[in-house]
Amino acid sequence: MSIQGFHKLSTVDYPKNPCSVLFHGGCNFKCPYCHNRSLVNEESPPLNREDLLFQLRRRKKYIKHICISGGEPTLDKALFNDIQLLKNEGFSIKLDTNGSNAKVLKDLIDHQLIDYIAMDIKTSMDQYHRVSNCSNHTGKIKESIALIKESGINYEFRTTFVKGVINWSDLEGVKEMIKGSMRFRIQQGRIDENVLNSHYPMEQYSIEEMNQISDFFTSSAEEIIKSYK
Ligand code: SF4
Numbered sequence: 618m619s620i621q622g623f624h625k626l627s628t629v630d631y632p633k634n635p636c637s638v639l640f641h642g643g644c645n646f647k648c649p650y651c652h653n654r655s656l657v658n659e660e661s662p663p664l665n666r667e668d669l670l671f672q673l674r675r676r677k678k679y680i681k682h683i684c685i686s687g688g689e690p691t692l693d694k695a696l697f698n699d700i701q702l703l704k705n706e707g708f709s710i711k712l713d714t715n716g717s718n719a720k721v722l723k724d725l726i727d728h729q730l731i732d733y734i735a736m737d738i739k740t741s742m743d744q745y746h747r748v749s750n751c752s753n754h755t756g757k758i759k760e761s762i763a764l765i766k767e768s769g770i771n772y773e774f775r776t777t778f779v780k781g782v783i784n785w786s787d788l789e790g791v792k793e794m795i796k797g798s799m800r801f802r803i804q805q806g807r808i809d810e811n812v813l814n815s816h817y818p819m820e821q822y823s824i825e826e827m828n829q830i831s832d833f834f835t836s837s838a839e840e841i842i843k844s845y846k
Contacts, residue, residue: 618641618642618643618659618692618693618694618695619641619642619659619663619664619693620639620640620641620642620663620664620666620669620693620699621640621641621642621655621656621659621660621661621662621663621664621688622638622639622640622642622656622661622664623637623638623639623640623664623669623672624637624638624640625637625672625676625680626680627684630684630686630711630713631682631683631684631709631711631733632711632733632771632773634681634682634709635679635680635682636680636682636683636684636711637673637676637680637682637683637684638683638684638685638686639669639683639684639685639686639690640653640656640686640687640688641656641685641686641687641688641689641690641692641693641696642656642657642659642660642661642663642687642688643656643657643659643687643688643689643692643693644656644657644687644688644689644692644715645689645692645715645717645749645751645754646689646715646717646739646749646750646751647749647750647751647813647814648739648748648749648750648777648782648813649748649750649779649782649812649813649814649817649819650777650779650782650806650807650808650812650813650817650819651812651813652807652811652812652813653687653688653813654811654812654813656687656688657688657813659688666695666699670702670703670706673703673706673708674706677706677707677708681707681708681709682708682709682710682711683703683708683709683710683711684711684713685699685700685710685711685712685713686713687713689714689715689717689718690712690713690714691712691714691717691718691721691722692718696721696725697721697724697725697728697730700712700725700730700731701728701730704730709732709733710730710731710732710733711731711732711733711734711735712725712731712733712734712735713735713737714734714735714736714737714761715736715737715739715749716736716737716738716757716758716761716762716765717749717751717754717757717758717761718757718761719757719760719761719764722734722761722764722765723764726764726765726768726770731770732770732771733770733771733772733773734765734768734770734771734772734773735772735773735774735775735802736761736762736765736772736773736774736775737774737775737776737777738762738774738775738776738791738794738795739776739777739783740776740782740783740787740790740791741783741786741787741788741789741790741791741793741794742755742758742759742790742794743790744783744787744790745758748782748783762774762794766797766798766799771799772798772799772800773799773800773801773802773842774794774795774798774800774801774802774838775801775802775803775804775844776791776801776802776803776804777804777805777806778803778804778805778806778822778827778830779806779808779819779820779821779822780819780820780821780822780826781817781818781819781820782806782817782819788830788833788834792833792834792837795834795837795838796837797838798837798838798839799838799839799840800838800839800840800841800842801834801837801838801840801841801842802842802844803827803830803831803834803841803842803843803844803845804844804845805821805822805824805827805844805845806819806821806822807821808820808821824845824846827843827845831843
């Protein structure tokens, strides 16, 4: 596992703040609508960590927030030390995760190394294996959800809605999972030739359908964010 991508500046990956983004290669899930194929398949060479730190330090006056994304960053054994180093340098850290690695999440939370967590909720629990293409991890997903809700850290759960992947019959299960949470982000999945599995029978929800989905989740979390137009 390694860091395989770096965006110097993003205005959408850290709530209310400009940030830099570090992308970790590799993922234990294979969501059919994923647009990060090269990261999931670890197709790029690792970036030099020293060089990245140098670049982040150089811009620290302007960018104090870092989003750690992927792929799935919690699979990287160097993640804890990396984040500790960045926190010691004074950066605020947001972690994007699929929630499959509750132990790493707990370590980071216990050591107060994370300032914001964004965890994907793929679908209802009984359909998780079908969307993630990975088995035996629903216990960890439940554990991560509970950890995050009780962490006292700023967080959001977020779901990418794609017809055929997450259907109307799955919505009640998702609502149950996010019940009582701080924030829920509703995203419209984009289906084009760049998805991870273009043979999967899926299609994009229309804006009208996305609005119906949003209506379904009204009041399910303290804040509902519609990330689509
Ligand atoms: S969308 Fe799925 S496959 Fe892609 S990086 Fe996220 S968890 Fe992994």
